[in-house]
Amino acid sequence: MARSCCPQYTIRLDVSAFKAGKKERQVVNRWNRFLSDGIKPGQLVDDKGTVGQQRVDKVEGQVIESGQRVEGQLLRSDQGVEEPGLKSAQGVEGQRIKSGPRVERQDTKSGRGSNKQAGIGNGNGTLTGTGDGRGQGDSKGKAKQKQKEKGNGAIDVLEQVKMYEEEQGGLVGKHCFTTELVPAKPTNETCALYKKYQIAVHRDPPEKVTMRSFSRFLCESPLGEAPIIYGPECNTASLPKTYGSYHLLYRVDKALIGISVIDILPACVSSVYFIWDPDWAWASLGKLSALREAALVRDIRQAGIDKMRWLYMGYWIPDCVKMKYKSEYGPSYLLDPGTNVFHLLDAKLEKFLQAHPTGYMPFSHIASFPPDDLGQAVASTASTEKDEDEDEDSMSEVEELDAFPSSPPPPGFADPSSFSNGDIARLLVLMQSGRRGSRLVQLDNLLGSNSDALNRQVRELVAAVGMEMMARSGGGLEQVKDKGILFFG
Numbered sequence: 001m002a003r004s005c006c007p008q009y010t011i012r013l014d015v016s017a018f019k020a021g022k023k024e025r026q027v028v029n030r031w032n033r034f035l036s037d038g039i040k041p042g043q044l045v046d047d048k049g050t051v052g053q054q055r056v057d058k059v060e061g062q063v064i065e066s067g068q069r070v071e072g073q074l075l076r077s078d079q080g081v082e083e084p085g086l087k088s089a090q091g092v093e094g095q096r097i098k099s100g101p102r103v104e105r106q107d108t109k110s111g112r113g114s115n116k117q118a119g120i121g122n123g124n125g126t127l128t129g130t131g132d133g134r135g136q137g138d139s140k141g142k143a144k145q146k147q148k149e150k151g152n153g154a155i156d157v158l159e160q161v162k163m164y165e166e167e168q169g170g171l172v173g174k175h176c177f178t179t180e181l182v183p184a185k186p187t188n189e190t191c192a193l194y195k196k197y198q199i200a201v202h203r204d205p206p207e208k209v210t211m212r213s214f215s216r217f218l219c220e221s222p223l224g225e226a227p228i229i230y231g232p233e234c235n236t237a238s239l240p241k242t243y244g245s246y247h248l249l250y251r252v253d254k255a256l257i258g259i260s261v262i263d264i265l266p267a268c269v270s271s272v273y274f275i276w277d278p279d280w281a282w283a284s285l286g287k288l289s290a291l292r293e294a295a296l297v298r299d300i301r302q303a304g305i306d307k308m309r310w311l312y313m314g315y316w317i318p319d320c321v322k323m324k325y326k327s328e329y330g331p332s333y334l335l336d337p338g339t340n341v342f343h344l345l346d347a348k349l350e351k352f353l354q355a356h357p358t359g360y361m362p363f364s365h366i367a368s369f370p371p372d373d374l375g376q377a378v379a380s381t382a383s384t385e386k387d388e389d390e391d392e393d394s395m396s397e398v399e400e401l402d403a404f405p406s407s408p409p410p411p412g413f414a415d416p417s418s419f420s421n422g423d424i425a426r427l428l429v430l431m432q433s434g435r436r437g438s439r440l441v442q443l444d445n446l447l448g449s450n451s452d453a454l455n456r457q458v459r460e461l462v463a464a465v466g467m468e469m470m471a472r473s474g475g476g477l478e479q480v481k482d483k484g485i486l487f488f489g
Contacts, residue, residue, distance in 0.1 A: 006319070007318070011312075011332055167238050229304075269297045349366055352369070425444035430485050442473050
């Protein structure tokens, strides 16, 4: 990690304390507006509700162009119908819109009045109600009230992202949205979307994207299946029955548009990969999937699995736009690669890692820096960088190895110094000879004048692989069968 040009930090989200930001709310609002009214960002809606090429907003039957202000609030084209900024438009009766005529209340044909028509009556809904007073304005208003669970009036985005899901008993809109959690098995449908995604987004050669490559990459898993014991009287119809690897399928009007490849474990959901239809790039499906996966974590926790708390979101890379957005979901924690301890990804840590994309410094040390010193702090390996004019070949093999291992070793590595000299000496090496054929010899028979360098290399290899996976002499066939043998080519 210290010498990597593109360090990758494991990141996890504490779903139990999750607080959505403005960007997350906008993504969900835009998505729900599409499911409800069939309106995409930038599309036009006339006073009859007809969707056209460019988007405008309606206020009590009147068309207001995007960018026009209502009561001093700007209605943006990407603003959802339930964005807090639209609240000032809910009571526009008798008030003048800044660049338009006065808006008056009009009775509907049913004679029930227009308070629910505009979504400002008993439902306390949004500005998309129907004429009989029982349309989207009323139903959305009730759903919005249910989301205010914490008493502070905040919208629960993790509930909002499921608002129109058929399986969750959600609202009915112009488009049917469904999710389905299935075991991670390859199918023609999922492989077809994977191939379309890999070719369009990652520019993979079509002949390389096969059912076999899909199965090996995103279906085959070492995880076993163990039953999940939920609490009594919990609704678990849409929850997994066992721990293991799954595909969470997203469909709109029965068409598959996204796949979350996830592992479900006793304390976390791990996000492995996300596949999305390139035709739906406008919907920010990657960000929606992160919220939907977080909602799954919370649903499992609320069903009686108290340890379920975390959403592992893969890697966070400080200088990669496609990866660093994950810090927007908070509170998130980064794994310190030197100590294997998670630290809160706060503004100070994020600023330091972005300013020092290479090198390593323990996260606990970064936390002790005064804010004004972050820009001057230098990662520990920065001082060891070679001068541009220095000949790269001038470093000896031993000097190159001095940079490894880090102390403590990286996650998943053993400490190379923990192996005894006897264990290292008994490692078997494959020797080839034209006349005598191949034979196995102990490593200590090969150690010569350059034994220090060779010993270090072998120890680092064993630290990565594991001593239990290496073939050693003195233990019979069991010490050799299915074990790794050293070979110096």
